Amino acid sequence: xxxxxxxxxxxxxxxxxxxxxxxxxxxxxxxxxxxxxxxxxxxxxxxxxxxxxxxxxxxxxxxxxxxxxxxxxxxxxxxxxxxxxxxxxxxxxxxxxxxxxxxxxxxxxxxxxxxxxxxxxxxxxxxxxxxxxxxxxxxxxxxxxxxxxxxxxxxxxxxxxxxxxxxxxxxxxxxxxxxxxxxxxxxxxxxxxxxxxxxxxxxxxxxxxxxxxxxxxxxxxxxxxxxxxxxxxxxxxxxxxxxxxxxxxxxxxxxxxxxxxxxxxxxxxxxxxxxxxxxxxxxxxxxxxxxxxxxxxxxxxxxxxxxxxxxxxxxxxxxxxxxxxxxxxxxxxxxxxxxxxxxxxxxxxxxxxxxxxxxxxxxxxxxxxxxxxxxxxxxxxxxxxxxxxxxxxxxxxx
Amino acid sequence: xxxxxxxxxxxxxxxxxxxxxxxxxxxxxxxxxxxxxxxxxxxxxxxxxxxxxxxxxxxxxxxxxxxxxxxxxxxxxxxxxxxxxxxxxxxxxxxxxxxxxxxxxxxxxxxxxxxxxxxxxxxxxxxxxxxxxxxxxxxxxxxxxxxxxxxxxxxxxxxxxxxxxxxxxxxxxxxxxxxxxxxxxxxxxxxxxxxxxxxxxxxxxxxxxxxxxxxxxxxxxxxxxxxxxxxxxxxxxxxxxxxxxxxxxxxxxxxxxxxxxxxxxxxxxxxxxxxxxxxxxxxxxxxxxxxxxxxxxxxxxxxxxxxxxxxxxxxxxxxxxxxxxxxxxxxxxxxxxxxxxxxxxxxxxxxxxxxxxxxxxxxxxxxxxxxxxxxxxxxxxxxxxxxxxxxxxxxxxxxxxxxxxxxxxxxxxxxxxxxxx
Numbered sequence: 001x002x003x004x005x006x007x008x009x010x011x012x013x014x015x016x017x018x019x020x021x022x023x024x025x026x027x028x029x030x031x032x033x034x035x036x037x038x039x040x041x042x043x044x045x046x047x048x049x050x051x052x053x054x055x056x057x058x059x060x061x062x063x064x065x066x067x068x069x070x071x072x073x074x075x076x077x078x079x080x081x082x083x084x085x086x087x088x089x090x091x092x093x094x095x096x097x098x099x100x101x102x103x104x105x106x107x108x109x110x111x112x113x114x115x116x117x118x119x120x121x122x123x124x125x126x127x128x129x130x131x132x133x134x135x136x137x138x139x140x141x142x143x144x145x146x147x148x149x150x151x152x153x154x155x156x157x158x159x160x161x162x163x164x165x166x167x168x169x170x171x172x173x174x175x176x177x178x179x180x181x182x183x184x185x186x187x188x189x190x191x192x193x194x195x196x197x198x199x200x201x202x203x204x205x206x207x208x209x210x211x212x213x214x215x216x217x218x219x220x221x222x223x224x225x226x227x228x229x230x231x232x233x234x235x236x237x238x239x240x241x242x243x244x245x246x247x248x249x250x251x252x253x254x255x256x257x258x259x260x261x262x263x264x265x266x267x268x269x270x271x272x273x274x275x276x277x278x279x280x281x282x283x284x285x286x287x288x289x290x291x292x293x294x295x296x297x298x299x300x301x302x303x304x305x306x307x308x309x310x311x312x313x314x315x316x317x318x319x320x321x322x323x324x325x326x327x328x329x330x331x332x333x334x335x336x337x338x339x340x341x342x343x344x345x346x347x348x349x350x351x352x353x354x355x356x357x358x359x360x361x362x363x364x365x366x367x368x369x370x371x372x373x374x375x376x377x378x379x380x381x382x383x384x385x386x387x388x389x390x391x392x393x394x395x396x397x398x
Numbered sequence: 399x400x401x402x403x404x405x406x407x408x409x410x411x412x413x414x415x416x417x418x419x420x421x422x423x424x425x426x427x428x429x430x431x432x433x434x435x436x437x438x439x440x441x442x443x444x445x446x447x448x449x450x451x452x453x454x455x456x457x458x459x460x461x462x463x464x465x466x467x468x469x470x471x472x473x474x475x476x477x478x479x480x481x482x483x484x485x486x487x488x489x490x491x492x493x494x495x496x497x498x499x500x501x502x503x504x505x506x507x508x509x510x511x512x513x514x515x516x517x518x519x520x521x522x523x524x525x526x527x528x529x530x531x532x533x534x535x536x537x538x539x540x541x542x543x544x545x546x547x548x549x550x551x552x553x554x555x556x557x558x559x560x561x562x563x564x565x566x567x568x569x570x571x572x573x574x575x576x577x578x579x580x581x582x583x584x585x586x587x588x589x590x591x592x593x594x595x596x597x598x599x600x601x602x603x604x605x606x607x608x609x610x611x612x613x614x615x616x617x618x619x620x621x622x623x624x625x626x627x628x629x630x631x632x633x634x635x636x637x638x639x640x641x642x643x644x645x646x647x648x649x650x651x652x653x654x655x656x657x658x659x660x661x662x663x664x665x666x667x668x669x670x671x672x673x674x675x676x677x678x679x680x681x682x683x684x685x686x687x688x689x690x691x692x693x694x695x696x697x698x699x700x701x702x703x704x705x706x707x708x709x710x711x712x713x714x715x716x717x718x719x720x721x722x723x724x725x726x727x728x729x730x731x732x733x734x735x736x737x738x739x740x741x742x743x744x745x746x747x748x749x750x751x752x753x754x755x756x757x758x759x760x761x762x763x764x765x766x767x768x769x770x771x772x773x774x775x776x777x778x779x780x781x782x783x784x785x786x787x788x789x790x791x792x793x794x795x796x797x798x799x800x801x802x803x804x805x806x807x808x809x810x811x812x813x814x815x816x817x818x819x
Binding site: 022025026029030033040043044046047048050116117118119120121124130131133134135136137138139140142143146147150151336337339340342343350354358364365368371372375376379380 | 481482483485489492493496497638641643644645646649656658659660661662663664667668671672674675676677678679756757758759760762763770773774777786787790791793794797798801802805
């Protein structure tokens, strides 16, 4: 029987049973997935039996007995693996937040500069983008960490910023905030934010009803300065600074004591991530601004809006709709790229958990799955937040 | 503030020569001030208090640029200059700042890179240490490109890559009829030839273990193989994601979103420590192979999204036309949909490949050393301590040239295929 007849046989068979034609691919896929998972599980079971390991997450409660160089919460060698996981997670979130903050600012500035009528500014922005986008992030990270930050002076000759911050090869030392009655201050901030929301709502209502614009921006700034200021004057809140002080540790070793120290790993990582991601965000911003049609600008100008108002009230709201979705992707990429921290020994979740903890416990499957699931959940959280923001900015048809 | 500058009167066309000459003079004075300051340690305005003196070049060039800002002056160069770099006072300040920063930084940078640098030599003692020590790169060059591959066997890597380049270039120039065969040869036969040639073991070639592979050539080996394998996987995933059968669709979505949600570094960890646990007892898979599989799965998810974009961009009429001719699912996709969709996604594929090349240095976390990894190794060699900057600058330039030309090429493709439709 030749091939043509066989094909015909199958075609006829499926034509006679159209339901089978629908379900067969699905059944095959399902079977394939179950087979692959089953095969892997079986192999893993056999391998673990041979090596005498059992599968389980009980190790999370055991004592970790390793130290972490940089931690946002209390941690010592006596803490559990679960605590070490938390330390790593917080460090990852910290560097992602710092990176997103600076990358957004830099990205918007560079993106707008690229559209500047000034030839020099536009060219500098363009070359910044072309250079930083086309060099692997890991290489940039190594450059900042092993070449640029290592070239900084020793603590004894640290670069001095107005006698309050010091930059040296050991890191950046900044003053520490020492609060009394911090909770009252916090409540006052929350209260002023609520007040600002009411002011903004009132201002919008006024504008829609009467057309008068209330200077809501200045009122908001006033509120957020004045209410917390009152807590300093009457609420018993006070703030003092603990400055870093140079101290002689031994004959030749000097170091700063006190204040908050920002370790060079964190600096290098934040620097590399924000410089790299800013190039992508800049391109998103540029595309967004170019995406607003020229007629919109001309229309806005012809009804007598000032250039600032044109940008703030007409161009930006429309450009943001184009900018947000790709920028979300960049934020996600930045968060995922923060895992490169492991390469320069910044104690993020990959280094602490998938590195040190896995070496000690040997539980490859559990630990790698937890790490992957953590990143998946971080990605989902960011995309849910940005989707919410995107919906808020989307066109509201009346 | 601006009004007070008018003690010469308003800059107008009437006194064009006066304003242009005074303005140019001031602007040049500002530049000379910066140059003297940064290279000759002289300060022509040192009689002023320090905090004014610091800003004098900026003030000079700002006032100078203000005086030459004359609309419709009739001098073409001046008009163009005003339009491009001297639009208003804010632009003038930014322009002066950029010019000053460039003057201050470019010459020292060039000095470090070229004029004070040492290029020829064999040991680090021959470096003067005033500029960059390119001897470091020079001595380690073979290691940076070929890794720990034995010196006598390097011709095998060279030959494979020369063949690849030759075939790709010839594919551009020959007639379409032969081009088809060249592409089929490149996709299906060449990888086996190259693999045999590089790893050896057959035909009397010496067997070279994969841990010895490395350097820039490993970057290309990994990216090319991963691209080759991830394309079919990505195509199936893209078709699966658009399928009407819920099980197929949701499993494709799950697969794609899983790989897109995790960082590559965890995928590599999975390949190096978790994957051996999933293999049958006694089966050993080489680490490089595991890494290529992991990168393939990772990139396939991105590739699937790129191809899906192409599938969605096709008008519905193409599907309807295929169906109305009585074509089945596979025949319709193979003959009508995919040829058109794949043509649309070529720029996207080029971008994915670019991202892949940029991601390969990461394999150093699992102990495979490509270019960045080799530099990491070279700079910790006790003989060659303290040359990290040179190494990273070299690697940066190499990667930049590769990635920049690729991104340029993909932009060119984007333009080319946009006009086609």
